[in-house]
Amino acid sequence: MSTSKESLLPYANLYRSTVSRKWFKLACVLIVASFLLLALFYNRDLEGSQTGWQTTTSPAEGSLLELELHSPVHEEEPEPQKQNAVVEQEQDSLDPLVVLKGAPTTHFRDNLRPDVKYISSWPDAGWTNDVMTYANLIYLGLITERVPILPMFYPSHIGYDKQPIAFSDVFDIDRMRKSIGKPIVEWKDVKDPKSEALDTLGCWNIWETVQNQSPEPRHSNSLAHLKLDISYTKTPDWVKSFRQWPHDTHTSFWTLARFAFPETRDSNLVTPRPSPNNQVSLPPDDHLLCFDYLYYVCADQPFEWDTDYSPSWRYVARYMYWTSSLQNLADQYVRRTFGVAYSDPTPPYITVHVRHGDFANNCILDYKIPVEDCFAKIPVYARRVEEVKAEILEKRGIVVNHVIMTSDERDEGWWKEVEEQGWLAVDHSQTKELYGDWYPILIDAVIQSGGVGFVGTYGSTMSILAKRRVMEWHDGASRMVRWGTPNADDH
Structure with a gap:
């Protein structure tokens, strides 16, 4: 086609x-x-x-x-206002008012929220030991998910005629809350310190279980100050950690933590001891769990604060920084001791802490030797100071020329030996008059923690805490001097 x-x-x-x-x-x-x-x-x-x-x-x-x-981040960054809101929310969650009903009340129970559980205990061991007791209390609060309520520090080491001092007047409690990430309150936040109302409360009695010298709960003068009338229930015998050692008085954190929960609590209730004032018998309170004494508490072994694993140090006490006002005051004392001008920086220094005092009883009763042969001599401490200086120079390249001695020793001849070493002593001649009875020991503790090096007395809890603070806070060097025999620290 x-x-x-x-x-x-x-x-x-x-x-x-x-x-x-x-x-x-x-x-x-x-x-x-x-x-x-x-x-x-x-x-x-x-x-x-x-x-x-x-x-x-x-x-x-x-x-x-x-x-x-x-790596590239594809999510939108939060706006500044949102970030600030998150920070404020986190801060607010740690405020005492969040875990309490409001301002301090006449009766403590009126200020406790029904949806929050609490934990507390009472001090009675000297200031440094009470610091450790409060750290134990806070750690026990962490593992039981309870809000710790801290009493004040009471002057067992300087005389009960002196006034107590608040925890937050010594330690920066706001900073500690943020570092730990949990709320911590003081009894003065809960109950009005001026209240004359006597409150009854049921608590657990550990002390009667772990020792055989006193068939009663551990006494604490804080209860009279807090206006608390306690009815105690004795803990069972298995609370004592080392029953093969009759003289050891330790229990463990997780042993006590069991009493925060109903199975252990309910199955170990026995007849309570009537309260001393109102003669009221109460079972241990579940809303506010409380124990008579928490100094002798450990995770694994007695007196473990000087170990690297110590949970009370690692999770609590390392965050117990001094208040800025106390830190500044101690720095003024250091600078005055060294004769440093206000415009010049504080030079690096080593602190020595020599505890004698009540340790003399150990020399006589335990070691059965004269005190003059029991305590380490000044040259022994001097040898340890030189070791610390050498370590600081090697580790950090810092030459340390200043050494401060802190001690409870009162013998003038002994202090003359200290002076011959070229070491300096803090002048506390007017400290009590200017700041109060608490401040000589508080200032010494802050000074001990502020150096790049520390030499302490073996077995002294004040030395143990100073050593840990220097090592943790300043990457410092430390030694502990042994005593008890003339050659105890030979090495």
């Missing part, structure tokens, strides 16, 4: 039109794709510059931490 040119013309025109449209569409697709690719690469470069993306190091050369830090 033949076809004329005229008959094919419409099809030719249609073909050309179709081809033109196809090329036009293809061109449009290519243009759009080009813009999309450009936009993609631009966005990636922009994100890389915003998030610190680094391409100078290959994944094989960079560490996993570096890759995590420099």
Whole structure:
């Protein structure tokens, strides 16, 4: 069948039109794709510059931490207002008012929230030991998910005719709350310190269980100050950790933690001891769990505060920083001792703490040797000071020329030997008059913790805490001097 040119013309025109449209569409697709690719690469470069993306190091050369830090983050960063709101919310969650009904009340129970559980105990061991007791209390609160309520510090070491001092007047409790991440309150937040109302409370009696010298709970003068009338329930015999050692009085954290929960609590209830004032017999309170004495508590072994694993140190006491006012006051004493001008920096120093005092009883009763042969001599401490100086120089490149001696020793001849070493003593001649009876020991403790090195007395809890603070807070060096025989510290 033949076809004329005229008959094919419409099809030719249609073909050309179709081809033109196809090329036009293809061109449009290519243009759009080009813009999309450009936009993609631009966005990636922009994100890389915003998030610190680094391409100078290959994944094989960079560490996993570096890759995590420099990988692009595609989530939107929170707005500043949102960030501030989150911080404020975290801070508010640690405020005492969040875990209490409000301001201090006449009766403590009126201020406890029904949806919050609490824990408390009472001090009676000298100031440094009470610091350890409160750290034990806070740690026990952490593992039982209870809010610790801290009493004041009571002057058992300087005489009960002196006034107590609040925990928050010594330690920065707000900083500690933030560091630990849990609320901590003081009894003065809960009950009005001026209240004369006597409150009854049921608590557990540990002391009668762990020792056989006194068939009663541990006494504490804090109860009269807090206006608390306690009915005690004796803990079972298995609370004592080392029953093979009759003279050891320790229990353990997780042993006591069991009493925060109903199975152990309910199955160990016995007839309570009537309260001393109102003669009321009460079972141990579950809302406010309380124990008579928490100094002798450990995780694994007795007197473990000087071990690297000590949970009370690792999770609590390391965060017990001094208040800024107390820190500044102690720094003034250091500078005055060294004769440093106000405009000059405080030089690095080593503190020595020599405890004698009541340790003399150990010399006579336990070691059965004269005191003069029992305590380490000044040259023994001097040898340890030189070791600390050498370690600081090697580890940190710091030359230490200043040494401060702190001690309860009163013998003038002994202090003359200290002076002959070129060591200095803090002048406390006016401290009590200017600041109060608490401040000589508080200032000494802050000074001990502020040096780059420390030399202490073996077995002294004040030395143990000073050593740990210097090591933890200042990456310092330390030694502990042994005593009990003339050559006890030979090495």
